[in-house]
Amino acid sequence: MSGRLVSSGIRLPKHVAGDGRLDPMKISLSSHAQRQTLQRIYTQRSQHRQFHVSPSQAAKSRFDSPKSEKDESRFAAAKSKENAPKSTPEPNAAQDQGEPRVTRKEVKRERTKILLEQREQKVRELEAQEKERLEQEKQEAERAEQERQELKRLVKEQLGLETENPAKEEKSRSEQSSNVVRNIFFSGVASAGALVLWEMWRFAYSTEPLNDQKFSPFEIVDRQQVSPTAFIITVKPVVSRLGGLASQWKLAWLETLQHKLAWEGTWAVEIKQPELQVARDYTPLPELDVLSATNEYDTRGRIELFQLLKGLFSPQQSIPTFKFLIRRTEGGEVSSWLSRRKVGDTIELRGPHQSFNVVARAGYKEAEEPKRVVFLAGGTGIAPALQAAGSLFREHGQTLKKMPQVDIIWANRSKEDIKTDNPVIKLLEKLKEMSRGKINYVCVVDEERRFITANDIVAKTQITPPRKSWFWNSSKAESTPSKDDVNCYYHSSKHLITSAGEDYEKVDGENPRRQCACPVGRPSFKNLLMVSGPEGFNNHFAGPKYWADGKERQGPVGGVIGELAKKYPSLASDWLVLKL
Numbered sequence: 001m002s003g004r005l006v007s008s009g010i011r012l013p014k015h016v017a018g019d020g021r022l023d024p025m026k027i028s029l030s031s032h033a034q035r036q037t038l039q040r041i042y043t044q045r046s047q048h049r050q051f052h053v054s055p056s057q058a059a060k061s062r063f064d065s066p067k068s069e070k071d072e073s074r075f076a077a078a079k080s081k082e083n084a085p086k087s088t089p090e091p092n093a094a095q096d097q098g099e100p101r102v103t104r105k106e107v108k109r110e111r112t113k114i115l116l117e118q119r120e121q122k123v124r125e126l127e128a129q130e131k132e133r134l135e136q137e138k139q140e141a142e143r144a145e146q147e148r149q150e151l152k153r154l155v156k157e158q159l160g161l162e163t164e165n166p167a168k169e170e171k172s173r174s175e176q177s178s179n180v181v182r183n184i185f186f187s188g189v190a191s192a193g194a195l196v197l198w199e200m201w202r203f204a205y206s207t208e209p210l211n212d213q214k215f216s217p218f219e220i221v222d223r224q225q226v227s228p229t230a231f232i233i234t235v236k237p238v239v240s241r242l243g244g245l246a247s248q249w250k251l252a253w254l255e256t257l258q259h260k261l262a263w264e265g266t267w268a269v270e271i272k273q274p275e276l277q278v279a280r281d282y283t284p285l286p287e288l289d290v291l292s293a294t295n296e297y298d299t300r301g302r303i304e305l306f307q308l309l310k311g312l313f314s315p316q317q318s319i320p321t322f323k324f325l326i327r328r329t330e331g332g333e334v335s336s337w338l339s340r341r342k343v344g345d346t347i348e349l350r351g352p353h354q355s356f357n358v359v360a361r362a363g364y365k366e367a368e369e370p371k372r373v374v375f376l377a378g379g380t381g382i383a384p385a386l387q388a389a390g391s392l393f394r395e396h397g398q399t400l401k402k403m404p405q406v407d408i409i410w411a412n413r414s415k416e417d418i419k420t421d422n423p424v425i426k427l428l429e430k431l432k433e434m435s436r437g438k439i440n441y442v443c444v445v446d447e448e449r450r451f452i453t454a455n456d457i458v459a460k461t462q463i464t465p466p467r468k469s470w471f472w473n474s475s476k477a478e479s480t481p482s483k484d485d486v487n488c489y490y491h492s493s494k495h496l497i498t499s500a501g502e503d504y505e506k507v508d509g510e511n512p513r514r515q516c517a518c519p520v521g522r523p524s525f526k527n528l529l530m531v532s533g534p535e536g537f538n539n540h541f542a543g544p545k546y547w548a549d550g551k552e553r554q555g556p557v558g559g560v561i562g563e564l565a566k567k568y569p570s571l572a573s574d575w576l577v578l579k580l
């Protein structure tokens with residue numbers, strides 16, 4: 001226990017002096033106000049001791065000089081107590097006699113009271129502040145709501161949506177719904193317009209799926225090995241998978257082109273080897289369904305329109321394909337690269353490059369009597385032979401009456417090339433059947449020591465040796481009237497010597513047929529003897545071509561046929577020899 005021992009042996013609290021009085025400075029109080037209060041109590045006690053004043057007097061003196069507002073109220077309370085009738089005796093009167101009347105408990109109570117009062121005061125102040133803040137917030141919220149309502153009213157007024165009566169409201173509602181319908185309608189029209197514009201843009205800027213200016217992608221969809229060195233690949237154009245008008249148009253355009261080309265004669269496309277950036281010509285095989293199509297495909301424009309409409313109404317339209325018979329040449333840049341391509345691979349094509357218009361050269365529709373077309377084909381040279389036969393069939397297929405007799409002699413190295421399951425053999429058989437024998441073929445194979453001979457050519461062309469003149473009794477051949485003194489591009493042998501096989505004029509991007517310039521009343525047609533194969537093959541039978549002005553030209557007829565022409569003058573006068 002803290003405190004101090006006095007002489008009497010009694011331990012006093014530390015804030016009580018030796019004479020029993022309270023020592024205010026020894027009482028530990030935190031606040032100044034508390035210290036003051038105790039100081040007052042101490043003073044009161046001293047006064048009481050020195051002057052023997054009564055508690056009421058002490059209270060009076062205590063409150064005589066109020067230090068604060070609080071003290072003032074206490075002072076007033078004490079005064080009123082003092083003025084009150086003294087009916088009851090002072091409770092502590094006996095103790096006033098020399099004894100300290102303020103105990104520690106009282107000090108503590110007083111101090112606690114003061115603290116409580118202070119705290120209560122603080123709480124009241126905080127409550128008042130909080131109330132004031134809430135009040136302000138409420139007022140602000142009310143003001144904002146008023147402004148919002150006002151704004152809403154103004155907007156409604158501006159938009160004319162102010163409804164004052166139910167009729168007006170109903171009218172406004174119906175107007176709103178008709179607005180919605182109108183908006184939906186115009187959105188639909190706008191979307192359709194955008195779609196049409198998009199398609200027109202694609203239509204205008206889409207390149208043709210096959211053109212002679214730049215290479216276009218084609219996908220290999222089939223590959224068939226027909227002999228150890230030869231194979232057939234089928235390709236289809238790569239068009240957008242999304243379809244749409246532009247894609248349909250592309251397919252329709254290509255199908256149309258196929259029909260047009262099949263009708264006229266021989267043509268080829270270039271295939272690019274992308275690694276070496278070189279290209280070589282290859283000849284598409286004719287498609288049977290194209291050859292057997294009816295004559296509704298009359299002109300180019302009509303074909304396109306018909307195909308386009310067909311394509312639009314049948315999105316699953318057939319995709320036109322091209323087939324190539326290719327022989328892998330040992331060390332060849334393009335053919336060996338192509339031989340390694342598989343189904344699914346993409347190759348690039350450019351073309352078409354048309355050469356001989358077989359139909360026009362063989363007399364076209366003016367033919368007065370069926371003519372003959374003989375084709376000497378070596379290896380893959382069978383492809384142009386099939387094109388020529390196909391175009392003549394396409395032209396005369398309906399009546400077959402005026403169709404020239406077509407004889408193909410196909411020379412190959414091995415028997416494997418002419419197996420019955422070879423698609424080329426199948427195609428030849430089908431053409432023979434469809435043309436009721438007007439198209440015929442024979443195969444000769446090196447392996448069997450069977451080659452195309454001069455006798456074969458004589459037999460197929462049915463040329464006859466010149467008759468001996470009975471008058472001169474000499475071996476001099478009877479002169480045959482020349483049919484070659486015309487300048488017709490299609491039917492003059494002289495003209496043919498310098499020809500680069502350009503049987504089509506280029507007019508405004510179109511390749512129309514040339515006009516036959518043969519004089520009226522004279523036969524304007526010729527028999528055709530065509531030679532198609534590797535360079536050596538062509539040179540052997542018809543003599544070499546020559547280059548002039550950057551173009552490969554036909555040159556004079558030489559080789560086996562040139563020799564025959566010397567013996568058979570009708571070969572020179574009635575036949576055109578075309579080197580492919």
Ligand SMILES: Cc1cc2nc3c(=O)[nH]c(=O)nc-3n(C[C@H](O)[C@H](O)[C@H](O)COP(=O)(O)OP(=O)(O)OC[C@H]3O[C@@H](n4cnc5c(N)ncnc54)[C@H](O)[C@@H]3O)c2cc1C
Nearest residue numbers: 268280281282283325326327330331332333334335380383
């Ligand atoms: C109108 C037309 C249509 C055609 N159609 C077809 C067809 O349908 N199918 C078909 O298979 N072919 C066709 N061809 C032939 C074809 O275009 C190619 O000529 C043939 O495929 C060979 O080309 P390549 O690039 O493989 O060989 P290339 O690289 O051109 O070589 C050809 C030959 O020359 C040799 N050679 C190349 N360079 C040299 C050199 N520096 N020195 C010595 N020898 C060399 C090679 O070893 C090879 O034997 C056609 C040609 C034309 C003109």
